[in-house]
Amino acid sequence: MNFVKELEWREMLHTSMPGVEEHLKEGMRSAYVGIDPTADSLHIGHLVSVMMLKHFQAAGHRPIALIGGATGMIGDPSGKSKERNLLDEETLRHNQESIKQQLARFLDFDSDAENAAKVVNNFDWMKDFSFLGFIRDVGKHITVNYMMAKDSVKKRLTAEDSEGMSFTEFTYQLVQGYDFLHLFNHEGCTLQMGGSDQWGNITTGTEMIRRIGNGKAFAITCPLITKSDGGKFGKTESGNIWLDADRTSPYVFYQFWMNVSDEDAAKYMRIFTLFSKDEIEELIKKHAEAPHLRALQSALAKDVTIRVHSEEDYNNAVAASNILFGKSTTQDLKKLSERDFLSIFEGVPQSDVDLSVIKDGLGIIELTAEKSDLFSSNGEARRMLKSNAVSLNKEKVDESKVVNSEDLLFGKYLILQKGKKNYYLISVS
RNA sequence: GGGGGGAUACUCAAGCGGCCAACGAGGACAGACUGUAAAUCUGUUGGUGUACACCUUCGCAGGUUCGAAUCCUGCUCCCCCCA
Numbered sequence: 001m002n003f004v005k006e007l008e009w010r011e012m013l014h015t016s017m018p019g020v021e022e023h024l025k026e027g028m029r030s031a032y033v034g035i036d037p038t039a040d041s042l043h044i045g046h047l048v049s050v051m052m053l054k055h056f057q058a059a060g061h062r063p064i065a066l067i068g069g070a071t072g073m074i075g076d077p078s079g080k081s082k083e084r085n086l087l088d089e090e091t092l093r094h095n096q097e098s099i100k101q102q103l104a105r106f107l108d109f110d111s112d113a114e115n116a117a118k119v120v121n122n123f124d125w126m127k128d129f130s131f132l133g134f135i136r137d138v139g140k141h142i143t144v145n146y147m148m149a150k151d152s153v154k155k156r157l158t159a160e161d162s163e164g165m166s167f168t169e170f171t172y173q174l175v176q177g178y179d180f181l182h183l184f185n186h187e188g189c190t191l192q193m194g195g196s197d198q199w200g201n202i203t204t205g206t207e208m209i210r211r212i213g214n215g216k217a218f219a220i221t222c223p224l225i226t227k228s229d230g231g232k233f234g235k236t237e238s239g240n241i242w243l244d245a246d247r248t249s250p251y252v253f254y255q256f257w258m259n260v261s262d263e264d265a266a267k268y269m270r271i272f273t274l275f276s277k278d279e280i281e282e283l284i285k286k287h288a289e290a291p292h293l294r295a296l297q298s299a300l301a302k303d304v305t306i307r308v309h310s311e312e313d314y315n316n317a318v319a320a321s322n323i324l325f326g327k328s329t330t331q332d333l334k335k336l337s338e339r340d341f342l343s344i345f346e347g348v349p350q351s352d353v354d355l356s357v358i359k360d361g362l363g364i365i366e367l368t369a370e371k372s373d374l375f376s377s378n379g380e381a382r383r384m385l386k387s388n389a390v391s392l393n394k395e396k397v398d399e400s401k402v403v404n405s406e407d408l409l410f411g412k413y414l415i416l417q418k419g420k421k422n423y424y425l426i427s428v429s
Numbered sequence: 430g431g432g433g434g435g436a437u438a439c440u441c442a443a444g445c446g447g448c449c450a451a452c453g454a455g456g457a458c459a460g461a462c463u464g465u466a467a468a469u470c471u472g473u474u475g476g477u478g479u480a481c482a483c484c485u486u487c488g489c490a491g492g493u494u495c496g497a498a499u500c501c502u503g504c505u506c507c508c509c510c511c512a
Binding site: 164262291293377384389422 | 458459463464465466467472474476477478479508509
């Protein structure tokens, strides 16, 4: 398999340095991508980089994931990143370990294969670097002129509404560049990959390798993932979509992919799954013939959910979705066994309410806004009710609805909906 | 050190003594239409109350005024130019 060609047809190749393809053909190579360890879980925004590593390994090369313990403290001026907080080392290690676990679902770390994946943390080689040591050994070799020419820097210096740029941020590219040099020297790593916004930072690295390491290294970037409507990829109303099941339930995770627009679905298939070109084209064709069946979204959601979570989680998510999005009614809910009922709503936000509160009747507004956090204020609850957006046990209700024990399913549950897609479970005890 | 500009709700961005809970745009949420899609149309987007109303909000703290996001004083932070 030709790694570069593979990225190309998947439209995951934005820019690459001349000669990369030949370089990779010559034998096994090592490449790395950087990952911010700001949390103990990856989110789906990270997945693109992970997939690049995956393809890289599949092509017989050796992938390295670099946890940016040091760089994460600085903040990359390429993004809109605000000031970063220093993570203490304990947290850092914890995050690193958790992230590695997640990466292991995609990459082969354990086999004896020569190209087994590896995780490194730049904190390990940066923490003991003294300031003087750094400016003497590293800073000396790169001119400010060179650094200023980077888009990420230029933008910050010239923009009219610029908020300026701290020296710390300015040096970011040196620190990241040094990572590359370090990996070049210690791991024989000759390629860095990342999002297209990383191009400038990556080339500082190859430049250092050329000047300090007297070597040749390469860069490949992929396009930043967007949504067809211009929105940010991977964000929902409730925030990031995480890989960690405790942060984002498998059900919500599955739903995220099911909800992708047609236009994006084909694109995401190429990027986030390992389906072949033919298989994807076949699915696109199938989808075009019967769009309402949403072959693309289903295949995408299935593949990614199984890979990130498990077959079982996937099956549960599908079962839940069928009930939740089918034309089911209160009757259908009642027909379920309590066990099935609970497993369906497992991934749905929940809260507990005391039976005494409800027994003698409780207004729907109070229930949704005060006794649970479906809505954040009475006003919001009232507005939503006015616009006919609220359902109780799959039936639309209005402001006058008073909830009492009659409404309980299995004698202890209430299902609330905001709009079509947002479910909320209240357990009464 | 000197001079100039700025800080407004999720973001951008008006307002420059009362008609301001604050124009507009984006975003977000909801409704209709659909295919749990896109596009489109409609509504909502500080809190409490059914509502005329009231309370909290325009960097922070004071002051002037019947009345301030708007004027004054001090403070904090940011940007630009000169040294």
